[in-house]
Amino acid sequence: MHFDVVIVGGGAGGLELAAQLGRHLGRSLGGEKVLLIDRFPYHIWKPTLHEVAAGTLDAHQEGLSYTVLARRNHFSFSIGEMCALDAQRKTITLESMKDAQGNELVPQRMVSYKHLVLATGSGSNSFGTPGIEHAYLLENAVDAQHFHTDWLSAAVRASFSSERSLSVAIVGAGATGVELSAELLEAHAELMQSLGSSQRFRLDITLVEGGERILGGLPQRISEQATLALRRKGVKVLLSTRVLELRKGELVTSGGEIQADLIVWAAGIKAADSNARLGLEVNRIHQFVVDDHLRASVADIYAMGDCAACPWEEGRQVPARAQAAHQQASYLSRVLLALLKERESDEPFVYKDFGSLVSLGDNKGVGNLMGGLAGKNFFVEGLIAKWMYMSLHLMHHRAILGSGKTGLLALARLLQQRVSGRMKLH
Ligand SMILES: Cc1cc2nc3c(=O)[nH]c(=O)nc-3n(C[C@H](O)[C@H](O)[C@H](O)COP(=O)(O)OP(=O)(O)OC[C@H]3O[C@@H](n4cnc5c(N)ncnc54)[C@H](O)[C@@H]3O)c2cc1C
Structure with a gap:
């Protein structure tokens, strides 16, 4: 299988890029120039995952099928997980696919490219904290649905228990932790309206942050207003509190132990460990190092979105945000369209923080x-x-x-x- 442009990762950035390229290259080429690859068959915009987790957004309604999006936007789609790169031969390998019983459905495959775009996103960073397996993560739709199922079970348990309470501890007060805290409170309020008074229960949320303020990457005033709003709603916000260990139903922190029925880990950011094995330069959190044209360390390979470490102003990096992925998709679509028409584009990528x-x-x-x-x-x-x-x-x-x-x-x-x-x- 060969395509002029292969994009790995159909998230906030990769999917928009595939759609823009497909629409520009048009119906006449029959979607044979651009291939999008993702390990899931459907797309959910990642900033809504806390809503899927809380149950205020239905993943089955929200999910958009890649094959339908591909047909409408004139690009090709293949489900699969990239596991290897041969930059000399300009090929990538997709892992074999298995069914729920472990039977092989599709063997390992190779795809060759002229231009490769890596848009595989990132996850949270456990910083090597022992016991991380006791926490729920919120890195993709499957994680969010897993939490949602267990959150509903915990709610049923709480509504029939003698204590009538449910406790949730969320580690990390970036956008994910803050938005999840607020969304769980909203979901709880909705739930309480549907339950009789004898089954209502209390929800206690503790938000644990290692830094001195929540939403550390955003301006101070936003942190202050968000802290105030969360505390008014009853969320216990613990600042300058480091999590030392996780145990079943318990967090061991620098400020003491915290009991919780459900623990969510939403701290830090780290790209896939496997990125470091692809032969491309990566930074300490395994993001691909790119220049101001989003070019990775090997020719004809680009990286964008959360998986890329892209230079910005004052020695900083472009932040891992949906708006950065969106801007990079528009930029790369211009660059790749020019290259496909055999024109060089010298325009660098300039991130604009809106x-x-x-x-x-x-x-x-x-x-x-x-x-x-x-x-x-x-x-x-x-x-x-x-x-x-x-x-x-x-x-x-x-x-x-x-x-x-x-x-x-x-x-x-x-x-x-x-x-x-x-x-x-x-
Ligand atoms: C709960 C939550 C709330 C957020 N809120 C905000 C917000 O309010 N504002 C904001 O700007 N940002 C927010 N973010 C961050 C934002 O979601 C990311 O910055 C953005 O999604 C990054 O886009 P991306 O395209 O780089 O990666 P992603 O959107 O993560 O997409 C990566 C894609 O790559 C696929 N993939 C990964 N590895 C492979 C592989 N090996 N093979 C094939 N496919 C692969 C994945 O399945 C996925 O579809 C939030 C994130 C979360 C989790």
Whole structure:
């Protein structure tokens, strides 16, 4: 199998790139120029995973099938997990596929490329903490659904227990930890409305952060407002608290032990360990080192999104955010289209920070918008911030579905929620 452009990873960045290239290269080429590969058959925008975990978003409704997206956007799709790279022969190897019983469905395959784009994302970083297996992760839709199932079981247990309480400890107060705390509270409130008074239970959430403030990568004012909002909702926010060990139902921290029915690890960021075995230069957290043209250390290979360490201003790196992946997708689409037309493009990638928005559950959000009117920065909060946050999700859908279908999908989901409720209980 040979394609001019092979993109590995159909997440926030890789899928938008495949859609843009496919649409530009058009129907005439029959989707034979661009191949997208992902280890899952469907796409869920990663910033919504905390909603899938809490049950306020249904993964089966939210998931968009790659094969359908490929047909509509005129690129090819292949399910598979990249496990090796031969940069000299310009081939990648996809792992064999097995069914649930371990029977081989598809043997190992090779795909050759002219240009390769790595967009495989990242996960959390356990920093070698012992007992990490006792925590839930939130790195993909499967993780989120796994947590959701166990969260519902724990809720049933709590509602029939004598204590009538359920405790959740979340390690790491970046966007994932903060948004999950707020979303679980919202899901709990919805659940309590559906239960009789004899079955209602208390939810105790502890958010444990090693740094001096939550949302450490964002401006101080956002951290302060988010901390205030979470504490008002009853979340116990522990700052400057390092987690030393995880045990079943318990966190051992620098400030003492914390008991929890469910523990979620949402701290740090690290790309796949296997990245270090591909023969490309990687940094200490296994991100591919790229230059300001997103070129990796070997010719004709690019990396983008969370899996790439891309230089930015003042010696910093482009942050691992959906807006960075989105901007890099637009940039690489221009570069690759030029290359396919045998034109060189000298334009470097320049990341523009438009600000950050964080969801705080029930129609609340907080964030800042950069470079608005007269180049000033704006602080936004409440319903406006939440709407802006939700519009980012719609913008991603628009990039892969077009405006009309995005509008229809949003309407269909609104109607579905009106009929069957927001919280997914099964
Ligand atoms: C709960 C949560 C909330 C977040 N909230 C925000 C937010 O509010 N704002 C924001 O800007 N960012 C947020 N983020 C971060 C944001 O989701 C990421 O920065 C963004 O998704 C990165 O895009 P990406 O394309 O690099 O990787 P991803 O979106 O992670 O996609 C990577 C893709 O690669 C595939 N893949 C991985 N390895 C392989 C392989 N070996 N072979 C084949 N396929 C592979 C995966 O299946 C996946 O589809 C949040 C993240 C989480 C988890």
